[in-house]
Amino acid sequence: MRIGLIGAGRMGRPILDRLTAAGHEARVLLRSREARAAAAGEGLDARATVAETVQDAEAVFCAVLNDAQVREVCLGIEGAIAAMKPGAVLVQHTTSDPETARLLGEAAAARAVRVLDAALSGGPHDIAAGRLTLWVGGDEAVLHEVRPLLEAYASPILFVGPLGNGQRVKLVNNALFVSQVGLAIDAVRLAATLGIEESAILDALQHGSGASRALGVVAGGGSVGAVAGRLGALMAKDVATVHDVAASAGADLGIIGTVLSSDAVTKKVLGQP
Secondary structure (H helix, E strand, O other), X not given: OEEEEEOOOOOHHHHHHHHHHOOOEEEEEOOOHHHHHHHHHOOOEEEOOHHHHHOOOOEEEEOOOOHHHHHHHHOOOOOHHHHOOOOOEEEEOOOOOHHHHHHHXXXXXXXXXXXXXXXXXXXXXXXXXXXXXXXXXXXXXXXXXXHHHHOOOEEEEEEEEOOOHHHHHHHHHHHHHHHHHHHHHHHHHHHHHOOOOHHHHXXXXXXXXXXXXXXXXXXXXXXXXXXXXXXXXXHHHHHHHHHHHHHHHOOOOHXXXXXXXXXXXXXXXXXXX
């Protein structure tokens, strides 16, 4: 299948590698001449513009940095949707505002293009192992059509309802995960006041009913101090998006919001002053 990739960074490049390894014909957007030359040396078909990257593709994957970039590369007269052929599918992976998914859907409908809001959970190592989690919003029939493509790098692939729900599930997941990391860090603080060393409590809790993936992240870092450096750059943007989306929707973050605003999260998880 002919595919186009917009966003060949931390997540996009391993997706590209898995898709090409599966035998798909891929074009990738690389704006700089130097990057295109380097890609050509690796046998990749790199293009300088969005239109060149997507014009003949049957499926286009968007894995850029943030919501603003999604709108920039997908919408408008120079965006991907305007250049995609009728019947093609846009798979949007970037964490973004669910409102952006709605805008993509409206623009795509006018061009007879289909859109899947395919929020992801995991990292480059999960893509390389084919075990990236996808929460997909949109038309389930379209998901069924492109599922073989997604299975080149993702499992499980979960349908979660209408367009935008992929992003909503991702935002709830990230809010819960960061809150749980903050609670794990505060558990270490509590243990210290009771005279228990950090390494001892982190090891012990992993074998009890309080164990969680978030606790494993803290324990895997070796100490609370190592967590901010590992998670801050990755999660600060998503936490800010959670707050913005909740505010625009009039949603109460409740206890999760309290934890997200605590020092354990803002200072020790996100590394903010």
